[in-house]
Amino acid sequence: MNRRQMSALALGLGLTGLPAWAQVKDLNDAINKAGRQRMLSQRAAKAYMALALQTQPAQAEKILSQSMALFDRQLVELKAFAPSPTIRDTYVKLEAAWSDYKEKLIGKAPSLAGAEAVIAQSEAVLALAHQGTGQLEQTSGQPVGRLVNLAGRQRMLSQRLAKYSYASAGKIAQGAAQTEIGKARTEFLAGMQTLLTAPEATPRIKQELKLGEQQWLFFDAAINSTTGAAPSKEALSNVMTTSENLLTVLNEVTGLYAALA
Incomplete structure (x- = not known):
């Protein structure tokens, strides 16, 4: 990842240069953060698996720490913003599931x-986070809300693919991992096409999506x-690097859709 990409990812994900407390600005911003x-x-989970496989441990440790801190912060913001008791209840449940997840992530050495x-717990947290995102999209009722949700889901799929790639490499539920990789691939490619052809897609958004398509080729490779019997350290390292590069672009795309009026 080059310096521009690293800076974009850090700023885009809210990891540097922002105050410790940042309110949700509007529904599009809420959908973006909920999707994040x-x-x-x-x-x-990707970072945990990388640590368990001893793949880029310093980078994986940093990613795990940053991801947990950002999840904590955004959870507080989304609970405070929740525009209905039903949505707030979702985030109360997510808070409990997240607490259990954190214990599994850092309670013992990966x-x-x-x-x-x-x-397994990453799936439980994902389900509730997805529920909250969908509820916020429904509250918005605007076509752009659906696109923010979809673009944000592309970010998730990039990390889900990496997670299950590492699970397969670690011989963790290999059959299920390969099934999930296949499903995520299909959904990711369909999502890219929908975002690219959406009437709301600006020239800037299309430019970023084209860059995303290029990064996808590296990540997919x-x-x-x-997928071999004994993946090399280099192969496992490449999954980390390319998944982060793709995430940079997808986070930019989601932010651009969220900024549309």
Whole structure:
């Protein structure tokens, strides 16, 4: 990842240069942040798996720490913003599921023995985060709200693919991992096409999506390189690098859609 991309990711994900407390600005911003919680649920699991596989440990540790801190912060913001009791209830439930997830992520040193429980809890957190995002989109009732949700889901899929790529490499539920990789691939490609052809897509958004398509080729190749019986350290490292590069672009796309009036 080059310096521009790293800066964009850090700023876009809210990791640097922002105050410790940032209110949700409007419904599009809420959908963006709610969707980012989905991504963080998968990114944290990816980092855990990378640590268990001893892949880029310094980078994985940083990603895990940043992801957990950002999830915590956004959860507070989304609970405070919740425009209805039903949506607030979703975030109360998410808070409980997240608490259980954090214990599994950092309660013990990351290991392949603990990976199955981490993956299972990442799914529970993802389901509630997705529920909240959908509720906020419905509250918006605007076509752009659906696109912010969809673009944000692309971020999640990039990290989900990496998570299951590492699960397969670690011989964790290999059959299920390959099934999830196949489903996520199909959904990701369909999502890119929808975003690219949406009437609301500006020239800037289309430019970023084209860049995303290029990054996807590198990421997809990295995933394919881990499907062997014993993936190399280089192959596993490439999954980390390319998944982060793709996330940078997808986060930019989501932010651009969220900024549309």
